[in-house]
Amino acid sequence: MTIRRSNWKLLLFTLLCISTAVAAYAEENTVEQEMLFFPLVHLEVRPDISNDSEHGNLVETELEYGSDIVYSGSYKKYRLLSEFYASIDEFELERLQLGIDLKPNLQLWLGRFHSPFDYWNSQYHHGVHLQSSVHRPGIVEYEDHGGVLTNHTTGIKIDGSTPYGDGVFNYSLALGTAPIVKEHKLHTWSGGNDFSKHKLHSIFRLVFQPDELSQTQYGAFGSYTDLNAEQDDLQKISQVTVGAFTFQDFNPVSLIFSGIYVDSQVNESRRTNSSGFFASYIHVEYELSHNWLMYGRIERTIGGTEDLYLEYLDDPELERNLAGIRFDFTRRQAISIEVSKRVNDHDGHTHISTQWSAVFP
Amino acid sequence: MMKYVIYILIAVSFAFNVNAGETRTMVLVTGVENDFAPLTNKELKRVYLGLPVTRNGEEVTPIRNHSDMLLHEVFLQHIIFMSSRNYERQLTSKTLRSGKKRISEHSSHQELINDMHMSKNGVTYLWEDDALKYPDVIILQRLWTGSAD
Numbered sequence A: 001m002t003i004r005r006s007n008w009k010l011l012l013f014t015l016l017c018i019s020t021a022v023a024a025y026a027e028e029n030t031v032e033q034e035m036l037f038f039p040l041v042h043l044e045v046r047p048d049i050s051n052d053s054e055h056g057n058l059v060e061t062e063l064e065y066g067s068d069i070v071y072s073g074s075y076k077k078y079r080l081l082s083e084f085y086a087s088i089d090e091f092e093l094e095r096l097q098l099g100i101d102l103k104p105n106l107q108l109w110l111g112r113f114h115s116p117f118d119y120w121n122s123q124y125h126h127g128v129h130l131q132s133s134v135h136r137p138g139i140v141e142y143e144d145h146g147g148v149l150t151n152h153t154t155g156i157k158i159d160g161s162t163p164y165g166d167g168v169f170n171y172s173l174a175l176g177t178a179p180i181v182k183e184h185k186l187h188t189w190s191g192g193n194d195f196s197k198h199k200l201h202s203i204f205r206l207v208f209q210p211d212e213l214s215q216t217q218y219g220a221f222g223s224y225t226d227l228n229a230e231q232d233d234l235q236k237i238s239q240v241t242v243g244a245f246t247f248q249d250f251n252p253v254s255l256i257f258s259g260i261y262v263d264s265q266v267n268e269s270r271r272t273n274s275s276g277f278f279a280s281y282i283h284v285e286y287e288l289s290h291n292w293l294m295y296g297r298i299e300r301t302i303g304g305t306e307d308l309y310l311e312y313l314d315d316p317e318l319e320r321n322l323a324g325i326r327f328d329f330t331r332r333q334a335i336s337i338e339v340s341k342r343v344n345d346h347d348g349h350t351h352i353s354t355q356w357s358a359v360f361p
Numbered sequence B: 001m002m003k004y005v006i007y008i009l010i011a012v013s014f015a016f017n018v019n020a021g022e023t024r025t026m027v028l029v030t031g032v033e034n035d036f037a038p039l040t041n042k043e044l045k046r047v048y049l050g051l052p053v054t055r056n057g058e059e060v061t062p063i064r065n066h067s068d069m070l071l072h073e074v075f076l077q078h079i080i081f082m083s084s085r086n087y088e089r090q091l092t093s094k095t096l097r098s099g100k101k102r103i104s105e106h107s108s109h110q111e112l113i114n115d116m117h118m119s120k121n122g123v124t125y126l127w128e129d130d131a132l133k134y135p136d137v138i139i140l141q142r143l144w145t146g147s148a149d
Helices: A005-028 A119-124 B002-020 B041-047 B069-080 B084-098 B109-118
Strands: A031-047 A059-075 A078-087 A091-103 A106-114 A152-164 A167-177 A180-182 A185-187 A200-209 A217-231 A234-250 A253-268 A272-287 A292-302 A320-327 A333-342 A350-358 B023-031 B122-127 B137-147
Touching: A031 B084, A059 B084, A078 A106, A078 B084, A091 A152, A119 A234, A119 A253, A119 B084, A152 A200, B023 B069, B023 B109, B041 B069, B069 B084, B069 B122, B069 B137, B109 B122, B122 B137
Parallel strands: A180 A217
Antiparallel strands: A031 A059, A031 A350, A059 A078, A078 A091, A091 A106, A106 A152, A152 A167, A167 A200, A180 A185, A200 A217, A217 A234, A234 A253, A253 A272, A272 A292, A292 A320, A320 A333, A333 A350, B023 B122, B023 B137
């Protein structure tokens, strides 16, 4: 959700006033708040396959630097969670959600939040320092980075948990706005007066941790999304998504496996067709030592190259192999180097990414 | 002359051997104003993963001690059973999901003790010989004893 410069200054000022007021109030009362910064510098090198490569460079580079900023505050049964991404070029509101503890293990959230699907989306959010790899799996990529599923939604969400023996069941139910398909990308609602164009996104997610004190977990989710379209002769897409995932902790090795099936009914001006594809990834990490970590990931689809819905989006990266190494040179900072290659009907060229990431304080 | 050099070398190596074999004990402490039963191993891991544990109807507030690298390693290996990276990742991820503040930490004993007294049912961990220096701190239980090398 990109905020115009005039609006983000006002929003930032408002948030500064709120946090100052909260801090003053916190002196006397049990308000707990924290602000986290996740700065990053990301350099990507890839072959220049444009027509100009004959006259110029063999490679093209892309440098990104910025910081994810997370503010969390809680007072008695109320919570506030906000997340922004700030760089020289942009200031994006990623999340702004107000929560209420209905019971000790049941929270109601209102606002803009991450759709609770898959393991990766719910575990790492925009704090790239938390994830081991430089890139997210393509199937969970954010909308403005070429993502194909609803990552951000504005509406209402319930998060709850129920103990079961030594383990726990965690569940989430969310109803919110769906993105629009426009200019070959998904566009989420950005607070403007086009709210009525954004139809419904609904999702339910259930996760079981056999041991609440271990990271190992098994999850499943199902969602229904109505996507309006403002592109070519595309009118609407009705989408059902189901998936399952697991995180397995075999210290020093850990593994994430996810499989997602997306069924789309694509309504064009002259016809309606159905199509579906299956996307999965398997991500493995091995801790060589306290500081060094190696990882690898394989991402594949079945039916992805022929899917009608994906044809309307700008060449999403859903199939690749990647591997990397990460060095945490302090408790708060890390450097990663990653090599990735798209497979199956894509350019097949190797991309090299280097990233410095951190979390402060 | 050579005889004295050898005596000195033996004395120095003896000194190093004594230091290397020194036994230390890690303890869980709370303020003298608190009166509750020790935590089980499971409760200890639970509270330091940000999950609720109650005593006398109030949640126990854990505080992390970053004043000593060896103490931190013993905490990770014998209480949490995780690497530093995984532990920090879990705590921070929980904040990003729930909106609750991360478990506070201090690298100064005085700040650690002060925070513990100001928190409801505050607990933290220290080397036993450090804990004994503070008359307003009581030892709840011994967590680990071993050689400091």
